């Protein structure tokens with residue numbers, strides 16, 4: 001059993017915060033076609049096993065990562081891909097190693113940003129700019145979108161998506177994608 005109780009994941013999401021997937025089953029088929037995901041995890045409607053090209057798309061930094069790709073009888077954590085889909089943009093922000101968002105206008109960090117946040121925007125006290133949550137630089141520790149692809153059990157900087165994956169997602173969705181980490 002791990003000493004750490006922290007659960008971390010790598011997330012991919014569209015840069016355009018209001019972008020949505022209109023045909024989710026087709027999107028799943030496309031992700032299976034490029035080999036990012038395989039079959040659904042039994043008993044889940046949004047979780048998938050990693051596909052046969054997963055390690056071409058996600059580069060692990062360690063020399064020999066101990067990645068568990070299959071569910072074991074003991075029900076331990078294993079690496080799976082979960083597709084999240086929301087009616088309105090949602091902010092997923094790391095609870096651990098959290099960073100203050102940086103203002104798109106003056107680039108200064110906004111301390112206590114929760115106090116200056118509305119449903120869709122954040123106000124920067126340094127330069128009095130109010131901008132959409134997605135326009136702030138979250139230093140890869142948060143994302144604001146309607147669609148997320150979560151890859152579970154990845155610690156920050158432990159693994160990174162390759163450009164080829166971001167390009168494939170852009171090709172499928174006709175919109176640019178970015179990535180971030182979240183630890184809960």
Ligand SMILES: [Zn+2]
Pocket residue numbers: 103104105106107108124125126127128129
């Ligand atoms: Zn500012």
